[in-house]
Amino acid sequence: MQPTKRPHPVSNNRGGLVIVLTLALGLALRILPLPDTLQLLNPDWLLLIFIYWCITLPDRAGIGTAWFLGLLADVISGQLLGQQAFIYCLIAYICLRFHQRLRLFPMPQQMVIILLLLFLGKTVNFWVISLYSQPIEGIQFWITPFVAILFWPVLYLLLRQLRRAYHVQ
Numbered sequence: 001m002q003p004t005k006r007p008h009p010v011s012n013n014r015g016g017l018v019i020v021l022t023l024a025l026g027l028a029l030r031i032l033p034l035p036d037t038l039q040l041l042n043p044d045w046l047l048l049i050f051i052y053w054c055i056t057l058p059d060r061a062g063i064g065t066a067w068f069l070g071l072l073a074d075v076i077s078g079q080l081l082g083q084q085a086f087i088y089c090l091i092a093y094i095c096l097r098f099h100q101r102l103r104l105f106p107m108p109q110q111m112v113i114i115l116l117l118l119f120l121g122k123t124v125n126f127w128v129i130s131l132y133s134q135p136i137e138g139i140q141f142w143i144t145p146f147v148a149i150l151f152w153p154v155l156y157l158l159l160r161q162l163r164r165a166y167h168v169q
Contacts, residue, residue, distance in 0.1 A: 015168025019060060022049050022159060023069065031076050040140035043148030046073060047088060047121070051114060052159045054095035055102045057168070066092035083128050087121040094120075107156070111149050118145035 026046035034042055050069055053061035070085030077084065094117060095102065102110060122145055129136060162168070 014060075015163070015166050016060070018162060018166045018168050019053055019057075022053075022162065026050070027069075027072060027076070030073065040143050041147055043144050043151060044073075044118075044121075047091065047118075048114075048148055048152065048155055049159065050088065051091065051095055051117070052156060054092050055099050056160070056163065058096050058099045061092070062096065063089050063092055080128065080132065083125065086128075087124050090124065091117050091121055107153055110156075111152055114152055115145055115149045118148055121145075 023046065026049035029042070029045035032042060046069060050061060050066065054066075066088040067085050070083075070088035071081065073079075073084040073088070074081050102113060105113065122142060126136065126141070
């Protein structure tokens with residue numbers, strides 16, 4: 001009689017807990033208190049992690065999830081309610097629409113596309129802020145996508161390793 005192979009505890013729900021925990025980590029990193037000089041080195045981790053899940057598992061990360069995460073980001077950052085939610089939904093739609101292409105791109109090309117997506121989000125954010133006449137923070141407002149894209153390859157590899165280790169499908 002052969003011993004029965006026990007399934008991995010996370011594989012029973014196809015790794016939903018792993019996705020939720022990585023997004024919670026992204027939310028925690030988003031609100032990490034840093035000095036003003038280092039604040040521009042703190043990219044939108046929640047959005048980067050969500051982009052990864054949109055590209056790799058589009059059936060698990062959708063527009064509704066983007067809306068919810070964006071509302072959480074709005075509440076935490078104290079911005080206009082729905083501002084980040086709209087940006088997250090816009091970026092999620094583009095990622096979900098082109099996820100098959102994005103997965104096949106080599107890392108440098110993927111980085112350029114994600115940089116463009118982050119700049120799209122920043123542009124929409126700038127537009128909304130200028131509508132209700134809040135002052136823009138200056139150059140650091142536009143630097144964060146460049147910083148974020150430097151973290152993308154490492155984040156991508158870490159999340160891929162995590163996805164494979166816990167059989168997230």
